[in-house]
Amino acid sequence: MATAVTANRAELIAIANSVASEKMIDRGIVIEAMEDAIQRAARARYGAENDIRAKLDPNTGDLRLWRVVEVVEAVDDYFKQVDLKGAQKLQKDAKVGDFIVDPLPPIEFGRIAAQAAKQVIFQKVRDAERERQFEEFKDRMGEIITGVVKRVEFGHVVVDLGRAEGVIRRDQQIPREVVRVNDRIRSLILNVRRENRGPQIFLSRAHPDFMKKLFAQEVPEIYDGIIEIKAAARDPGSRAKIGVISHDSSIDPVGACVGMKGSRVQAVVQEMQGEKIDIIPWSEDTATFVVNALQPASVSRVVIDEEEDRIEVVVPDDQLSLAIGRRGQNVRLASQLTAKAIDILTEADASEKRQREFVERSEMFQNELDVDETLAQLLVAEGFGALEEVAYVDLAELASIEGFDDDLGQELQSRAQEALDRREQANREERKALGVEDALAGMPYMTEAMLVTLGKAGIKTLDDLADLATDELVEKKRQEPRRRAEDAPKRPEHKGGVLAEYGLTDEQGNEIIMAARAHWFEDEPAAEGEAAEGEEA
Numbered sequence: 001m002a003t004a005v006t007a008n009r010a011e012l013i014a015i016a017n018s019v020a021s022e023k024m025i026d027r028g029i030v031i032e033a034m035e036d037a038i039q040r041a042a043r044a045r046y047g048a049e050n051d052i053r054a055k056l057d058p059n060t061g062d063l064r065l066w067r068v069v070e071v072v073e074a075v076d077d078y079f080k081q082v083d084l085k086g087a088q089k090l091q092k093d094a095k096v097g098d099f100i101v102d103p104l105p106p107i108e109f110g111r112i113a114a115q116a117a118k119q120v121i122f123q124k125v126r127d128a129e130r131e132r133q134f135e136e137f138k139d140r141m142g143e144i145i146t147g148v149v150k151r152v153e154f155g156h157v158v159v160d161l162g163r164a165e166g167v168i169r170r171d172q173q174i175p176r177e178v179v180r181v182n183d184r185i186r187s188l189i190l191n192v193r194r195e196n197r198g199p200q201i202f203l204s205r206a207h208p209d210f211m212k213k214l215f216a217q218e219v220p221e222i223y224d225g226i227i228e229i230k231a232a233a234r235d236p237g238s239r240a241k242i243g244v245i246s247h248d249s250s251i252d253p254v255g256a257c258v259g260m261k262g263s264r265v266q267a268v269v270q271e272m273q274g275e276k277i278d279i280i281p282w283s284e285d286t287a288t289f290v291v292n293a294l295q296p297a298s299v300s301r302v303v304i305d306e307e308e309d310r311i312e313v314v315v316p317d318d319q320l321s322l323a324i325g326r327r328g329q330n331v332r333l334a335s336q337l338t339a340k341a342i343d344i345l346t347e348a349d350a351s352e353k354r355q356r357e358f359v360e361r362s363e364m365f366q367n368e369l370d371v372d373e374t375l376a377q378l379l380v381a382e383g384f385g386a387l388e389e390v391a392y393v394d395l396a397e398l399a400s401i402e403g404f405d406d407d408l409g410q411e412l413q414s415r416a417q418e419a420l421d422r423r424e425q426a427n428r429e430e431r432k433a434l435g436v437e438d439a440l441a442g443m444p445y446m447t448e449a450m451l452v453t454l455g456k457a458g459i460k461t462l463d464d465l466a467d468l469a470t471d472e473l474v475e476k477k478r479q480e481p482r483r484r485a486e487d488a489p490k491r492p493e494h495k496g497g498v499l500a501e502y503g504l505t506d507e508q509g510n511e512i513i514m515a516a517r518a519h520w521f522e523d524e525p526a527a528e529g530e531a532a533e534g535e536e537a
Helices: 002-023 028-047 084-090 111-140 210-219 253-258 260-271 284-291 317-324 326-338 347-371 373-380 386-391 396-400 404-434 439-443 446-456 462-466 470-474 506-536
Strands: 054-055 063-072 082-085 099-104 144-153 158-162 164-166 184-193 200-202 225-237 239-246 276-281 301-305 312-316 341-346
Touching: 002 210, 028 054, 028 239, 063 396, 111 184, 144 164, 144 210, 158 184, 164 184, 164 253, 184 210, 210 225, 210 239, 210 260, 225 253, 225 326, 239 253, 239 284, 239 326, 253 276, 260 276, 260 506, 276 284, 284 301, 284 312, 312 317, 312 347, 317 326, 317 341, 341 347, 347 386, 347 404, 386 404, 396 404, 404 446, 439 446, 439 462, 462 506, 470 506
Parallel strands: 063 082, 164 200, 239 276, 312 341
Antiparallel strands: 054 063, 063 099, 144 158, 144 184, 158 164, 184 200, 225 239, 301 312
């Protein structure tokens, strides 16, 4: 009998050691799982109402079982309480209020109890293994890791990473890449997060950072920080662009990334399944960087619209197709690389656009300022494009125009201010007709034109405005880079916030919304005061 007990003890410790080693988790967690399983089995044997504890010695395998009971004067719960007389039989110095230990004999595990205990241990070990995987990989996001393809499920590739599994979702794979079971594959650890079925390790071969990390492995200067990849854009499996800069003037960043006879860049291209890579010198000057990003097309002129956060690029007529690229690929990647919306125009298009804008602005000045065509065209030619510019510019600047004097400048400014007043009055009347509250006019940065726009969007009260988020109010309209209609299907246009066209910043939008919400907090003390008066009455 003693031999059997010893064997059972040794077997328990051996099982704990084996599981801890195989799953690479702390041995103490396995011992704790076994104790929990034994406790559950004992409760099933002696009654679930009992507070039963189990202790397994991690060295000898000795198992102790006991029941915890409270010493009371009058017993209400016979499972968890004992009177003073009964308690003193177990522990001589017991007194009312103490918790004492009532030893229990070892139990024999039946088939059902053993199965239940096995499930408890498996679950505890599985939870510990998941936690270990999460802790191991949570700080490795952004690293490149090599694994073996385990299986392909519904287009998603499951990769064995040795001590865990990762998944490359369909949208993070390189298009047309053939992946087979047991293939070795490199990928970027994109994200690690806890989920109900355990930690999910999401991998990617399509993310721009995957290309950056591959270059860091192939180009020692990037790894050492001498050369920096400032921006990257990819059309996975087809083409990519990277912007590089050297912090050492004696090292050419493009040449270092290309390598001797293209050896370095070819190593990256092969890993990315033949994806063509344009290596571009990065520049702080936006115009220069845009010109570089549109390579191999040549650019005639770059016009930057800082308010709209857009760039207009003029190219020779014979360079249009090259600048746009197949299905708009070249301009799309250049736009992603520079984080700017890019419009591609030919010389003829640019000339036509300038002429159209010249005529529109001339007609606006003729109508609003009541001046002849020559004077209106002269204002446009001098760079004036809006009534506000004429109304609030320094008088000396107007008077310095050839053929103008101080009297004419003052007259033009007076007429421009009158025209702006007429616009404001018209907008005010339209705003009132739309039913927009006067309280909205007191919000910071708000003009009558903005109030009309809010009214047309159904925002007519302080509460309507206060319910908006900042991006719903001022987020800028996002547009796709301009390209020919046949080059790519049209995507739904992102309309931006309600007041996107007025160029308000996020800080200004937030200030407007907080001002609109101010009355909510003013009402709270009043409501509390009314409640207190009601209680006194």
